[in-house]
Amino acid sequence: MSLAKKTALVTGSTSGIGLAMATAFAKQGCNIVINGFGEQSLIDSILKDLKAAGAPDAMYSGADMRKADQIAAMVTDAEKKFGSVDIVINNAGIQFVASIGELPSEKWDDIIAINLTAPFHVTKAVLPGMQKRQWGRIINLASVQGLVGSINKSAYVASKHGIIGLTKVTALENATKGITCNAICPGFTLTPLVQKQLDARAAERNLSPEQAVESLLGEKQPMMKFIETDQLAALAVFLASDAAERMTGVALPMDGGWTAQ
Ligand code: NAD
Numbered sequence: 001m002s003l004a005k006k007t008a009l010v011t012g013s014t015s016g017i018g019l020a021m022a023t024a025f026a027k028q029g030c031n032i033v034i035n036g037f038g039e040q041s042l043i044d045s046i047l048k049d050l051k052a053a054g055a056p057d058a059m060y061s062g063a064d065m066r067k068a069d070q071i072a073a074m075v076t077d078a079e080k081k082f083g084s085v086d087i088v089i090n091n092a093g094i095q096f097v098a099s100i101g102e103l104p105s106e107k108w109d110d111i112i113a114i115n116l117t118a119p120f121h122v123t124k125a126v127l128p129g130m131q132k133r134q135w136g137r138i139i140n141l142a143s144v145q146g147l148v149g150s151i152n153k154s155a156y157v158a159s160k161h162g163i164i165g166l167t168k169v170t171a172l173e174n175a176t177k178g179i180t181c182n183a184i185c186p187g188f189t190l191t192p193l194v195q196k197q198l199d200a201r202a203a204e205r206n207l208s209p210e211q212a213v214e215s216l217l218g219e220k221q222p223m224m225k226f227i228e229t230d231q232l233a234a235l236a237v238f239l240a241s242d243a244a245e246r247m248t249g250v251a252l253p254m255d256g257g258w259t260a261q
Contacts, residue, residue, distance in 0.1 A: 026051075
């Protein structure tokens with residue numbers, strides 16, 4: 001079955017991995033709901049690009065993923081406009097690098113809210129429609145940090161381990177309902193989220209930009225190359241396809257060898 005005319009909602013899709021995911025599903029002919037922060041001019045140009053890429057239509061929701069009522073309204077608006085939400089990519093996410101002693105409590109709360117609690121609210125809101133239609137694909141952006149730990153990332157690692165748990169339960173509760181739920185676990189991917197870590201590393205250790213990249217990848221990612229956002233998007237399109245119909249509840253790393261160590 002083709003994905004054309006299905007509706008794909010991608011949270012946090014004004015940048016990075018989410019934007020690549022939205023573009024990949026637009027190329028499949030899906031209607032697209034984008035979400036995330038950004039200037040109106042950026043949002044307008046993304047909506048235009050998505051339609052040029054093949055989306056019959058596209059809309060934007062400015063829902064803040066820390067707010068349950070805004071998440072519910074985003075799903076209601078999308079269902080009103082397109083009739084259904086068939087594919088969901090829970091992608092919005094933030095990071096903050098500090099030891100447990102140095103991590104401000106508000107940062108812990110925000111990271112857990114955006115990276116873990118928001119996917120729960122989105123999933124809860126889309127499931128009734130998916131269950132009625134007996135078809136749905138929920139793809140959660142976890143991380144290699146959902147499978148292994150790293151120092152100075154307590155909230156992030158906890159949120160990403162948590163979303164893999166949520167993925168398994170969503171999969172099991174909907175195993176006979178035509179709905180699959182899987183998690184993608186990327187290694188370092190060069191987006192604004194990682195650029196911040198590179199800049200901090202270069203400043204702290206007095207490194208050139210190239211040395212910062214070598215030092216970051218050298219610690220964790222044996223291939224010594226960033227994962228490409230388009231490669232992650234291609235995996236998401238595969239997970240939404242008929243070929244992946246029997247895959248559910250799994251956490252798939254695309255990590256340049258990180259978790260093989
Ligand atoms: P990014 O910073 O490029 O994009 C994050 C997106 O989330 C943006 O669109 C931003 O506006 C949106 N966002 C942030 N806070 C929000 C909020 N409160 N409400 C709504 N939207 C909000 O990040 P990215 O690197 O593309 O990360 C996307 C996902 O992939 C995240 O869940 C991240 O944890 C995960 N991930 C990233 C990497 C990596 O190396 N970049 C690795 C593993 C997992």
